Amino acid sequence: MIRKIRFATFPLASLLFLPADAWAATARPPNIVLILADDLGVNDLGCYGRKDHRTPNLDRLASEGLRFTSAYAASSVCSPSRAALLTGRHPARLHLTTFLPGRPDKPSQKLLHPQIRQELPLEERTLAEALRDGGYVSACVGKWHLGGANYGPQQQGFDTAFAGHANTTPSATEGGKGEYELTARAEEFVAAHRDQPFFLYLAHNNPHIPLAARADLVEQNRGAFNPLYAAVVETLDDSVGRLLARLDSLGLRDNTIVIFTSDNGGLHVPEGREDPPTHNTPFRAGKGFIYEGGLRVPLIIRWPGRIQPGKAESEPVVNTDLMPTLLELVRISQPTGLDGSSFAGLVTGGSHKGRRAFFWHIPHYTNQGGRPAGAVREADWKLVENYEDGRVELFNLAKDPSEANDLAAREPARAAAMRRDLAAWRASVGAQENSANPDFDPSLHTRLYVDVDVSRLAPALKAAEMTPGLASWRKGMDSAVKPPDSRK
Template sequence: MYKRIGLFLSFSSIVLFITQSLQAADDKPAVVPPNVLLIVIDDMGWADLGCYGSKFHRSPQLDQLAKEGLRFTDAYASCPVCSPTRAAIMTGRWPARLNLTDWLPGRGDQPSQKLARPKIEQQLPLAEVTIAERLRAAGYRTASIGKWHLGGTGFGPEEQGFELNIAGDQGGSPPGYFAPFGNPGGKRKGRQLKGLEAAKDGEYLTDLLTDAAINFIQKNKSEPFFLYLPHYTVHIPLQAKAEVIKKYPADSKFSGQQNSGVYAAMIESLDDGIGRIMKTLDELKLAENTLVIFTSDNGGLATLEGAHTPATSNAPLREGKGFLYEGGIRVPLIMRWPRGIQPGTSSVPVSSIDLLPTIMEICNLPVPTEIDGQSIVPVWKQTKERRKSPLFWHYPHYANQGGKPGGAIRSDRWKLIEFYEDDRRELFDVASDMREGRNVAAQNPQVVADLKKQLDDWRESVGAKMMTPNPDYSPNAQAADGTVSLPGKWVTVHGETLRFEPLPHKNTLGYWTNPNDWASWEFDLKQPGTYEVELTIGCGNGSGGSEVDVLVGEQKLSFVVEQTGGFQNFVARKIGKIELTKAGRHTLEIRPQKKPGAAVMDVPLVKLLPVK
């Protein structure tokens, strides 16, 4: 009935029922199976809630949930984007093992990208066994209320063990947050959300999903249930109730801090809904024996991607959604189960893949051996327990947000990131440097070698699909007017600290504190000729005076960096001319020779301007 587990779990359920009946016959209290409420928020950042340090967003209900439950400081999504993490949650298996490593259908290859993505699954295969299938076969009522994004017709929640599906389809973004969804003109055409077709105009999607969740709980209060509540919020398009937006300062220019009133209002409506659900559990006397899990599918959106974005800042974590840095993969995780969890905080690293075995264990069901996750239950009993195995990531894709393809491993305090374009590696001690500001790979070569081998072995063991050279690769192609533009986002960095900083208030090559670090760009030239080299530069007061060489082939231009009044106070400066006699592929390098101040400079853009 339910794939390969149906017969086995049905038999185990009978055994469990008989065991509980015998206990009752002996005047011993029968074990009441716990309910499970799994709430997954879309694109919520690690620092978005008050209990995780936000001073701008209001989340009293979730803060209370964290106070009453176990709050994890080092919880991770299995991928920096959504669909792979959702697949990992459903199956307890690494996205790389599932060959589902990007959002669906995924970003296509582009000429600017050096590598081509591997072909991936376009849905969660029906052969995979989900949490819902395992629990439904054991007698649980199951519902998925909200975003699915793991396949369309024939691959929806109904085919993966859920009796009830509301609003779940192949889509990753909601068709708007106000009914009639996706149809501002009022005509109900185009993509509709299943089960919400009768929503009244103006009703808010987050509230409707909350209503549906409460209705499901009320109807199934006398039976064990598994309620999967994957909210669409806080994914773009950012839309919130006007009366709630008014509570917050008007959106202003992003400066690296949380300051979006629209995003804050979305979180407040979500928080109100969580409070309503918790109140319902209390009123029905179900709270004591309901495991509530609250988490996110990836880090918060911290780059430009539509109106009111960037949505949030993940500070003190680095970067956000689409990146393998902490801001892209570290997420909030709160677990509350009064019958089994002592309130507190845990710094044990855990992952999306760990939710399935945890749920199976607390439901007194066999923990499958073919999965990759490990139960978190021991952590509840001893919050300082160390993780038994490393956490891994495989992201062979270019993210819409600017992240580049790579892999990563976290083992105890160490985290290694490997970039697939150039095989560069960065090592961070995330236990003491959660900001990932100090790449200590050069100081710890043996640690790098050990983690690199573990990452290689893991990729082989799960059958990770790797990238291949992009046959259409044409980096930084020359524009029709002859200009060659080399933006910071397409730089190749060499060294320890130099990096591209993608947040929109920076959007620059920066952190140039080590004068031995250097940068390079490839570009395709169609028109040979003489070109003037123009660098856009920012340099803080007191940091001027760095001596820098710019090289293209054997040609070299040298200049001294002048301070501009701030590292993000950019000034365009022409430094000289070069002669490019051949069309085709060239490389431009920037190599500091001397750095008297705190940093060399910031560079968001280099241009080659044709001299006519």
Template sequence: MKIVGKLIALIVGLFFYAAIQLPAAAPLPNFVVILVDDWGWTDAACYGSRFYQTPNIDRLASEGMRFTQAYAACTVCSPTRAALLTGKYPARLHVTDWIAGHKRPYAKLKPPAWTMFLPHEEITIAEALKPLGYATASIGKWHLGGTNYYPQTHGFDVNLGGTDRGQPPSYFAPYKIATLPEGPAGEYLTDRESVEACRFIEQNQSRPFFLYLPHHAVHTPIQAKAEVREKYLARRTPDSLQTNAAYAAMVESVDDSVGRIMNKLKELKLERRTVVILTSDNGGLKPVTDNSPLRAGKGSAYEGGVRVIAIVKWPGVTRPGSVNDTPIITMDFYPTILEMAGTAPRPGQIVDGESLTPLLRGTGGLKRTALFWHYPHYHPGGATPYSAIREGNFRLIEFFEDQHVELYDLKNDIGEKQNLASSLPEVTARLRARLEAWRRDVGAQLPEPNPDYAPEKDRFGAAPPARSGAAGKEGARPQ
């Protein structure tokens, strides 16, 4: 019996010794996702602008990885936001236009009956992280449905500023945003959002958190702090492509927000275990900004409407100041965040994005060979209903009004000036067939012939709209 007792004591002792020797589990990473609205591909100094001053964004890029060929999931906002939160193509979600979309009752085609909210059955990043113990907050623009579809119904503990609206009534208090308590008169909205974000970080510093900070800026109305606007009026030169001083001041306020967040993380000693992601929901709005060398801008079928800034800082993993030329897209952030947190999509859950962790680690590339877009709507930015595919350096756009296609070699023609569709018929046919197969796979909704088609009554006529000089005024503009 003594021998048995000693054996039991030995086994128990070894068990406790082993338990003591086991390393403590690494703390779960925090996530800060900053989504800027209508922010163009060249609207930061680290992306080539000589007009906008963005020292904090540049610092983030110097500490993380900057992607040169990042894409928004759509040329307008709501679809990209839905794609970011779910990892799915907008076409699969049937959320394919900004909510509630432009109306063209006499246009040649009639848009499909698309979904004007983020369905509850979709599993957002917040809902995927909450079982792991994450605190979650959405601070800023939501624009994914009415009150029944607000952030708190999609896994967020906190919703400040998120409504069904696509732009704020004003960037200066009183804001008249139902989900944001009013601040003192004259308070600036971008500042307020970043202050609330820092407060959330402070309140949850002892637990993992997911902070989604979709700034209303730099969406219209173009309103900025007077003193910052004056600075940019003085910076304009005759050869400047980007010249809107009020917009530049709005960009600087976003940059201030990025700096405020980064400084708060450092102050609380959270910097080393917090992943920061910065990107935009679509290309820059012309003519408020200039997206050169890209063609067109928000609401168009071209690169200027979908190529965006994207910076990821994964402390201890991403090589500081690294640059990556791999084409990536909004949906990729979903599986990336889940993998970083040590979890995965649920069984049977469809995720169209691909984790960026091999790129961020520098250990490999992505498996996919193409990216897709689908916009079966009209937009004042120039878009008529279209789908597009990028495979390698080729980008093909199929327009539904007359079924014509355009093919561009982005490596040699980033401005999409030379249509190669007729000179490269085999490439055109192959990409068009692949695009059609993708639409079938995701269940993309197509526009239909409009029985009320009347070119003489159509607001923009049969051709994409020309922008009037008045569009450059620093005031309210279309969604």
């Protein structure tokens, strides 16, 4: 049996809050604007401590709302994280545990990948569908990456959808991936539906590689770890600021819940033509890894008059929790069978039950160097199980957020108990397992995954200084795991 673990709660002051049923007497329930960045690291914003990035609009949003300091994604790559966000169900249960369409099996991999779903199943009830049935009109603007024809946003509950037209060349003058075009469509949607409850899901393509930004912004950010990436982040921030200003001009600010988050951690290794875009210091690794740098994400929620501004919340939450949380906040019934739990009490300063354990299952090799693994967090303890050989690592995140000191040998009973919990959870959700690779090449595996452990890669002063030393590893990794379709 999986042990129920309770986390400490941190109730917010309620002096600024209206009564819980106050909005029910108004003309309409609150709007929801959910903004999702792509590969934005947990510490890429000024409000999360980043000194070499300029993010005034998101910093202001954090000062006006609630900033979570232990927010997690359900996966360290995009498609499974997005599926979890929109369904409140774990990627392992959905059998959608890596990016679509997935990667081919190669001799460098000791294990074969499980065969994942190639789309978000239509039978899954999404946040858009639940809100539609509650009287909301909805739009998906930007990246979907949860299925192709017949599995798009409008088959999953959204009334309208606009994917955009990304320009990923170095000559891009708008910011790289059409941020302002997406923002303009988002502004059009909220203006058109200002007189009815709406749900806007704005999923930006940035700061995912390839990177492109205006030359003047790159020059202005020349002191950053990666000036190009910093310029891309600044462009993203500016586009968010434009949408927030539009909400203000339409008089929608006070009756709109705004959520900003990312689909996974920041990319900390060179990939494609790019130097390492960012680092997730003090957290270990980044996108594609089951360590904290790959799983932790920024999460900011603003609801004027209902959320006390300028607060930081340290209780762990995961993006599967957003669907039940938002449905509770707008008083719409939750679907049965959700893996996420509402943290509405944390948002509004009300009561909040103690937390369960948090689980991850990523049975895949990634283009960033990650290997198949699972993890569980219980209170301050996190156990990582490596599926290749069954080896476990145990960390006390309160004392060691960098996951530098493996305590499994010192705490064998705790490690064994948490490993049992992880196995029981996998069985309970029907998680897919790996199988042995009959074409396994141990020497190639050693060269790519053992001789170079990029999960422990320390950032240099500048990203460009890191790329030459990793060139051989990057070339080998690309030849070993690069899929026919290079979307990630």
